[in-house]
Amino acid sequence: MEPNEGGIHLPLYLTIGKGLLAYGIIRLVAHLIGVRRVSQVSVLELTLLNSLAIVVAIGALAPAFSLGSAAIICGLWLGLLLLERYALTRSRAVRQSLQGDPVMLIYHGKILEHNLHRKRISAEQLLSKLRTQSIFDLAEVDMAVLEPDGTLSVLRNPQSEPLTRQDA
Numbered sequence: 001m002e003p004n005e006g007g008i009h010l011p012l013y014l015t016i017g018k019g020l021l022a023y024g025i026i027r028l029v030a031h032l033i034g035v036r037r038v039s040q041v042s043v044l045e046l047t048l049l050n051s052l053a054i055v056v057a058i059g060a061l062a063p064a065f066s067l068g069s070a071a072i073i074c075g076l077w078l079g080l081l082l083l084e085r086y087a088l089t090r091s092r093a094v095r096q097s098l099q100g101d102p103v104m105l106i107y108h109g110k111i112l113e114h115n116l117h118r119k120r121i122s123a124e125q126l127l128s129k130l131r132t133q134s135i136f137d138l139a140e141v142d143m144a145v146l147e148p149d150g151t152l153s154v155l156r157n158p159q160s161e162p163l164t165r166q167d168a
Contacts, residue, residue, distance in 0.1 A: 022060035
């Protein structure tokens with residue numbers, strides 16, 4: 001290894017080998033986390049995967065930082081994530097503290113302003129979410145609940161439901 005412009009460069013075969021090993025570590029961690037699509041990943045998991053990719057890349061490219069150290073960090077973070085997932089499935093108290101509870105935002109066509117403020121959602125954002133579900137009038141909504149994962153569950157007012165053949 002020869003210094004070049006203030007840095008140490010690895011031979012090409014070592015760089016390629018460390019790069020392949022780093023790729024394998026990232027694929028293994030993504031597999032263990034259970035990542036299939038970005039839309040199925042929580043913010044924590046996405047942040048963790050991005051951070052792990054950076055740590056592994058540094059381990060692969062920086063001669064002063066070993067890939068073994070990167071693997072230890074990956075293992076530690078993965079272990080913490082899996083421990084959190086386990087705790088979330090086993091304990092209601094942990095689930096409530098880390099994810100929160102569902103919150104009712106609309107009841108009988110009326111927006112519950114105090115819950116909007118609590119969840120830091122504007123009325124415009126709520127109305128936008130309703131429009132994505134083809135609801136354009138609050139009178140159509142009997143109840144709307146913001147789930148812990150950020151989705152909006154809506155129970156339509158039975159009087160506003162469109163008529164079906166069984167109704168005729």
